[in-house]
Amino acid sequence: MSRAEEELRSIVRKLLERKDVELVLGYEYYGRSVRPCFVSKPEEVERLVWNSDCWFNLATYLRSLRSRRVGIVAKGCDGRSIVELVKENQVDRGSIVVIAVECNGVFKPFKYGSTHVGRRLADYCRRCVTRVSPVADYLVKKGGQAPEDENTVAGDNASDWLSLFRKCLKCMACVKACPLCYCTECSIEGFKPDLVHRLRVPQELFTFHLTRALHMAGRCVECGACESACPVEIPLTRLYHELNEWFRENYGYAPGMSLSEAPPPLVFKEGGED
Amino acid sequence: MSWKPRVIVFTCWCSSSGVDQAGFEGFTYPPNVLTVRVPCSAVINPSLIVKAFEKGADAVLVTACRPSELRRVAPSRVTEARVSLLRRLLRTIGVEEDRLRILWISSNEGSLFSREVSRILGEVERLGPLNIGGSMVEQG
Numbered sequence: 424m425s426r427a428e429e430e431l432r433s434i435v436r437k438l439l440e441r442k443d444v445e446l447v448l449g450y451e452y453y454g455r456s457v458r459p460c461f462v463s464k465p466e467e468v469e470r471l472v473w474n475s476d477c478w479f480n481l482a483t484y485l486r487s488l489r490s491r492r493v494g495i496v497a498k499g500c501d502g503r504s505i506v507e508l509v510k511e512n513q514v515d516r517g518s519i520v521v522i523a524v525e526c527n528g529v530f531k532p533f534k535y536g537s538t539h540v541g542r543r544l545a546d547y548c549r550r551c552v553t554r555v556s557p558v559a560d561y562l563v564k565k566g567g568q569a570p571e572d573e574n575t576v577a578g579d580n581a582s583d584w585l586s587l588f589r590k591c592l593k594c595m596a597c598v599k600a601c602p603l604c605y606c607t608e609c610s611i612e613g614f615k616p617d618l619v620h621r622l623r624v625p626q627e628l629f630t631f632h633l634t635r636a637l638h639m640a641g642r643c644v645e646c647g648a649c650e651s652a653c654p655v656e657i658p659l660t661r662l663y664h665e666l667n668e669w670f671r672e673n674y675g676y677a678p679g680m681s682l683s684e685a686p687p688p689l690v691f692k693e694g695g696e697d
Numbered sequence: 698m699s700w701k702p703r704v705i706v707f708t709c710w711c712s713s714s715g716v717d718q719a720g721f722e723g724f725t726y727p728p729n730v731l732t733v734r735v736p737c738s739a740v741i742n743p744s745l746i747v748k749a750f751e752k753g754a755d756a757v758l759v760t761a762c763r764p765s766e767l768r769r770v771a772p773s774r775v776t777e778a779r780v781s782l783l784r785r786l787l788r789t790i791g792v793e794e795d796r797l798r799i800l801w802i803s804s805n806e807g808s809l810f811s812r813e814v815s816r817i818l819g820e821v822e823r824l825g826p827l828n829i830g831g832s833m834v835e836q837g
Contacts, residue, residue, distance in 0.1 A: 584790035585829060610744065618744055629829050633747040636786055665789040669782055691775060 425473070427524065430563050431496065432468045434522055438494050439465040444520050447494035448481040449473075456533070459484070471496070473563070478529040478545065480504060480648040482602040485514045492518050498526040500547075500646035502556020503679025504602040507642060509558075510682065513605060516558070523559035526551075532651050547647035547660040557680055584662065588628045590655040593621060597635070597649035597659055603642050610638065632662070640666035641686055644679040701729045702755035702821040706814070707746070709738040709772075711804045712760035718807030726814045730758075738762070739772035743783050746797065751829060756795075756821040760802040760810070773801070793824050 435447045439462070449471040451460035457476040462468055473496065481495050482504040497505060502523055508514045528548035555562065598604045611619040611634055619631045636659075643663035650660045670676050674687040708716055713734040719726060735741055738761035746757050759780055764773040777799060784794040798817060802810050 585792075588790075618748060627751065629751045630744065630748050633786060633790075634744040637743050637747075637783070640782055640786075662786075662789060666782065666786060669785045673778075673781075691771065691778075 444494040449496040450477040480646040494520040497556045499553040503644035506679040522561045523556035524563045596652040600648040600652035641670040704730045704756045705749045705754045706732045706758040708760045712802035714804040715802040719811045724811035726811045738776040760800045763801040
């Protein structure tokens with residue numbers, strides 16, 4: 424058990440004993456992998472772990488726990504998604520306690536039938552801009568040990584997106600895993616006839632992925648939850664990164680970096696020359 | 698060569714009268730240009746532009762009012778920003794970004810519309826058909 428884990432557990436124990444929070448979202452071991460866990464009793468804090476396998480974005484659960492006072496273990500990107508959720512009025516900053524953990528990047532999750540062997544730093548972690556959450560009530564320093572990259576080959580730069588999209592099973596795992604894809608009425612179903620039919624599998628994948636990319640533009644915090652959840656390993660975060668680059672170039676805006684910075688589409692001003 | 702590009706033009710209310718004006722004034726534009734009239738260019742959902750590409754459009758044109766002629770500038774600017782974002786997205790996934798254009802057309806600019814559309818059609822013809830890939834396109 425690392426120092427960071429010890430520190431994390433003591434913070435969570437303190438929070439639960441003082442009844443500051445009802446439950447804490449964290450990570451626990453599940454066999455040899457890590458899964459999210461909800462800790463609600465002080466004696467359960469021994470379950471909590473923190474290492475480089477904790478790739479889940481726990482902010483995804485915050486919206487369903489809106490009415491409760493929750494603590495959350497947040498990496499840098501998780502913190503950014505909390506900022507985005509607060510900015511979009513989906514969660515109340517006052518009702519969540521953010522336990523920020525310093526993150527050195529996470530491993531790409533193991534997938535059965537995956538082509539690469541060995542653990543390797545996730546692609547999106549190479550583009551990471553903040554290792555510590557921009558919002559934090561508690562800070563656990565010296566997080567998980569820096570992951571040793573067993574595969575020195577940088578991210579595979581497959582750019583044939585059209586054939587990558589064709590692999591898609593339309594399982595909607597990317598939608599479910601994304602902390603910011605929360606609409607109760609999804610826009611791909613709001614049209615009559617449906618913009619994208621959920622059951623016609625090899626079809627309409629172009630519209631599905633481009634629509635999702637457009638809806639994530641300027642909001643995606645590049646936490647990689649979609650990419651990690653994807654059963655066919657489409658590197659979606661790279662696509663959303665390109666659109667965030669567009670926002671950075673045109674508006675100098677990066678999502679999730681500060682609570683006071685309004686998203687450009689919200690503060691769109693009239694004006695400019697023809 | 699028998700292939701002719703299929704072009705979808707989303708026209709806002711004002712520029713659709715510009716398109717009509719082209720007819721009144723006797724200017725022609727190719728028959729493989731289909732216009733879809735919408736109340737304002739800012740209501741065009743970018744997903745529908747994407748859908749048009751998937752359904753077999755080789756190019757999509759958005760015509761909007763000139764920002765300088767509008768009392769409120771925002772709608773055209775919103776459309777401009779969306780189209781610019783969508784062009785970036787198309788470039789990223791490897792589709793030529795010139796397949797999506799925005800044109801400023803006022804209600805009396807029929808000749809401009811006819812001239813520009815013919816020019817763009819020629820460029821799209823040089824780009825060739827858009828190949829999004831067999832099974833991704835809905836059949837029938």
